Amino acid sequence: MPQPTHKHKERKTAILHMLQSTHSVPITQLAKELGTSSSTARRELRDLLKEGLVMVSVGNVQLCTPSNEERPFALRCLLNAEEKVRIAQAALELIHNGDTIFIAGGTTTFELTRLLPGRRRITVITNSLRVVDLLVDQPGIDLITLGGAVRSGEQTLHGHLTDWGVSQFRADKLFYGIEAISLQHGLTHSQLVEVSTDRALASAATETIVLADHTKFNKVAPALVMPLEQVHVIVSDKDLSDETVEALRGKGIRVILA
Numbered sequence: 001m002p003q004p005t006h007k008h009k010e011r012k013t014a015i016l017h018m019l020q021s022t023h024s025v026p027i028t029q030l031a032k033e034l035g036t037s038s039s040t041a042r043r044e045l046r047d048l049l050k051e052g053l054v055m056v057s058v059g060n061v062q063l064c065t066p067s068n069e070e071r072p073f074a075l076r077c078l079l080n081a082e083e084k085v086r087i088a089q090a091a092l093e094l095i096h097n098g099d100t101i102f103i104a105g106g107t108t109t110f111e112l113t114r115l116l117p118g119r120r121r122i123t124v125i126t127n128s129l130r131v132v133d134l135l136v137d138q139p140g141i142d143l144i145t146l147g148g149a150v151r152s153g154e155q156t157l158h159g160h161l162t163d164w165g166v167s168q169f170r171a172d173k174l175f176y177g178i179e180a181i182s183l184q185h186g187l188t189h190s191q192l193v194e195v196s197t198d199r200a201l202a203s204a205a206t207e208t209i210v211l212a213d214h215t216k217f218n219k220v221a222p223a224l225v226m227p228l229e230q231v232h233v234i235v236s237d238k239d240l241s242d243e244t245v246e247a248l249r250g251k252g253i254r255v256i257l258a
Contacts, residue, residue, distance in 0.1 A: 011036070011044045013081060015061070019054065024062040083213040083237040086258035088112040091175060091211055091235045097121045099172045102201050103131050105156035105194075106177025108211040110134075116141060125169055127162055127197055129155040144169070151193060158197045166200040174205035178212055180219035183247050186228045188221040195223050207232040214239040228253065 011034055018025055018033060031041035045061060048054040054061055088111035095101060098121050103109050105128035113131045116124070120140035126132060127146045135143050148162030176198065180188045187210070189195055202208045208231050217240060228251055235256045248255050 011040075012048060015041075015044060015048065016053065016063075019061065019063045024060045027056070027059050027061060030061060083239070083258075084108045084111045084211075086237060087211050087213060087235050088115055090256050090258035091209065092116075094173065094209060094233070094235075095119060095122065099123070100125070100170070102126065102166075102169075102171045102174040102176075102205055103128065104174065104176045104198060104201055105130070105154055106211070108177045108213070109175050112175055112211065123171075125166075125171060127157040127166075127201070129157070148197070151191075156194065156197075158193050162197045163200045166197065166204050169204055171205045173207045173209055174201050175209050175211060176201065178210055178216060178225065180221040181210070181212055181217045181228075181234075182220045183218075183228070183244070185220045185224065187225040187231070188219075189223045189225050190221040192223050195225055198225050202226055202230055209233040209235065211235050213237050214241075217241075217244055 014034060015030060018030065027041055027045070028038055030045075031038045034041060034044075045054060045056060049056065054063055084107060087108055091112050092115045095116070097119065100123040103113060103124055103126045109128070110130055113134045116122070116135060117138045118140075122140070123142040123144065124131070124135055125144040125146065127148065129145075129150070132143065132145050135141050146157055146162050146165040148157035148165070149159040150156075151158055178187045179190055182188065189198070202225075208226075210231050210233070212234065214237055217236075228248070231253055233254045233256065234248060235258060238257045240255075240257060245255050245257070
């Protein structure tokens, strides 16, 4: 089976970016924006349809989930992918040999996990099966998996068993991705089942380090995870506004822009 080309991946990502900012787009307009024929645009859409990321109706394309709901993991991996890689690379510099770290689920923490092989004498404690899959055979990394109920799609563990498991450990740092950050309302999430575990992880870590690209800011989701006062470091990208950076630093948060 032929492997997808770099151009193919670029076009898929471009389509998702366009759909992120608008409710519905005609296929003919997509083709024009991509600089391709309608038939090429339809080929890219076939892959996105198979992955369950978009839907097509009467010549129009839209994302499968509305903007106020958490989108599928595969889709979120493609959105702002370059920024997430840079954020992960900057976050890697905060991990030192001998550290014990929590890694929560999420697309940017997943990128950080990809970079960990090669680190030595670190202990990783996680509620993410994706993180486990990446690190299970890596020398130099002691891996601890928290138990609990599996949230399909995200492949994270949650519930009272997970929360109890977290309470048995202490970590130097928590690396945490979040859906929405507001200067007024703090860190919020649309998935209620994740909240208690996320709070437990933050309480058991000496430092909470949030990995979030600029699109996560100035947004509010229904469930409060933690106020900004509980965050020690935020690693974001250089498109985060100067006003937001200054406001965060005014709250005593270290801000790193990648």
